[in-house]
Amino acid sequence: MVIADSHPNDKxxxxxxxxxxxxxxxxxxxxxxxxxxxxxxxVFNNLDDEKIMDKIDFTTLEDLFKIxxxxxxxxxxxxxxxxxxxxxxxxxxTIKKNTILDTKRLQNIAITCRKLAMSxxxxxxxxxxxxxxxxxxxxxDILIKIAPTHEEIVKFKEYELEHKNFSDLSDExxxxxQLVKIERFEHKIKIMSFMATFDESADLLEPQFVNLTAASxxxxxxxxxxxxxxxxLAYGNYMNSGRKGGVYGFKLSSLDTLYGLKSSVERSLSxxxxxxxxxxxxFPGLLDFADQLKFADKASTIMWEAVLADMRELEANFxxxxxERELKGADCPPSLLDFLDKCxxxxxxxxxxxxxxxxxxxxxxxFWYFQPFFSPLFVLYFRFISVILSYxxxxx
Numbered sequence: 210m211v212i213a214d215s216h217p218n219d220k221x222x223x224x225x226x227x228x229x230x231x232x233x234x235x236x237x238x239x240x241x242x243x244x245x246x247x248x249x250x251x252v253f254n255n256l257d258d259e260k261i262m263d264k265i266d267f268t269t270l271e272d273l274f275k276i277x278x279x280x281x282x283x284x285x286x287x288x289x290x291x292x293x294x295x296x297x298x299x300x301x302x303t304i305k306k307n308t309i310l311d312t313k314r315l316q317n318i319a320i321t322c323r324k325l326a327m328s329x330x331x332x333x334x335x336x337x338x339x340x341x342x343x344x345x346x347x348x349x350d351i352l353i354k355i356a357p358t359h360e361e362i363v364k365f366k367e368y369e370l371e372h373k374n375f376s377d378l379s380d381e382x383x384x385x386x387q388l389v390k391i392e393r394f395e396h397k398i399k400i401m402s403f404m405a406t407f408d409e410s411a412d413l414l415e416p417q418f419v420n421l422t423a424a425s426x427x428x429x430x431x432x433x434x435x436x437x438x439x440x441x442l443a444y445g446n447y448m449n450s451g452r453k454g455g456v457y458g459f460k461l462s463s464l465d466t467l468y469g470l471k472s473s474v475e476r477s478l479s480x481x482x483x484x485x486x487x488x489x490x491x492f493p494g495l496l497d498f499a500d501q502l503k504f505a506d507k508a509s510t511i512m513w514e515a516v517l518a519d520m521r522e523l524e525a526n527f528x529x530x531x532x533e534r535e536l537k538g539a540d541c542p543p544s545l546l547d548f549l550d551k552c553x554x555x556x557x558x559x560x561x562x563x564x565x566x567x568x569x570x571x572x573x574x575x576f577w578y579f580q581p582f583f584s585p586l587f588v589l590y591f592r593f594i595s596v597i598l599s600y601x602x603x604x605x
Contacts (some may be wrong), residue, residue, distance in 0.1 A: 308381070309382060333387060415562060422569045524560075
């Protein structure tokens with residue numbers, strides 16, 4: 210076995226490792242290697258697979274994964290997902306009066322009016338007061354969907370100037386015309402929606418920030434899991450050295466290949482089985498490595514980009530609510546004043562938690578050479594969990 214001289218802390222200045230000679234030709238482990246200059250500041254900078262090569266018996270690997278052996282093919286059945294037939298509904302109505310709206314818009318407003326069962330003046334009063342008791346959150350959501358567009362506002366104002374009133378228009382036109390008269394209607398109704406959903410949104414964001422911070426910390430400090438990666442690195446370098454030479458690290462997306470690479474002799478065995486046996490036999494102190502990853506599963510469903518978007522939306526809506534308070538001045542509705550007083554402190558807490566989680570995740574991403582803007586976060590954590598579960602399944 211020929212191994213290049215290096216020191217783990219200096220590895221990013223070295224070229225690829227020299228090749229290793231083995232008895233049988235082995236398949237390539239199709240992983241995504243890191244270049245030597247990409248290893249710096251990652252977990253692999255502190256790992257040295259060369260020092261453990263002599264502790265690993267690769268005989269089983271060479272015997273079970275050698276190329277040129279007849280394979281026993283597995284057959285699997287696949288089911289194609291069925292298709293759902295779209296269900297369409299439609300109803301027609303005879304428009305007896307004039308209208309400045311198109312047919313589909315008229316139908317949507319007619320449906321909305323039936324759902325709301327509220328007159329335009331009652332809605333106008335509730336919006337002015339930002340009263341979520343008079344205009345419940347469900348009704349607010351419905352109104353957001355039919356808020357007058359800029360083009361419609363212009364058309365209704367022009368129509369009023371020419372005809373003085375809207376009495377000759379359809380009921381749906383008249384309903385929307387009343388909404389047009391509400392100052393900053395869309396702005397206000399969106400603030401009401403924010404007021405109605407703020408607590409729920411904050412309740413969803415807070416544990417994600419906390420769990421991400423804890424998970425990032427525990428995975429970075431999981432020294433036994435790092436040692437396991439060192440063993441994985443040794444196996445990959447051993448298999449690939451004959452043709453590509455060894456590497457100093459790999460992207461975590463490569464963890465999937467450990468279970469996907471099957472023995473050429475016994476197809477029920479994967480490379481992960483062989484590694485698990487090696488850990489159990491030669492590195493028993495690592496058997497409880499999963500204990501150091503106990504917080505990782507809590508972050509397994511977090512989509513960091515989506516969390517960032519939700520937080521930005523929350524901050525933008527909060528800024529809009531404060532702007533409305535400034536615009537109304539002494540006439541600001543008491544409901545809005547009470548809401549802002551209540552949620553301002555919680556927004557501040559969320560911003561601190563968000564910043565802490567962002568810093569933790571940034572350090573985490575560097576440590577694992579992970580690019581969060583090109584892959585969902587949950588996939589990365591899922592790889593950790595998948596390896597753990599698959600690993601224990603092999604030794605139970």
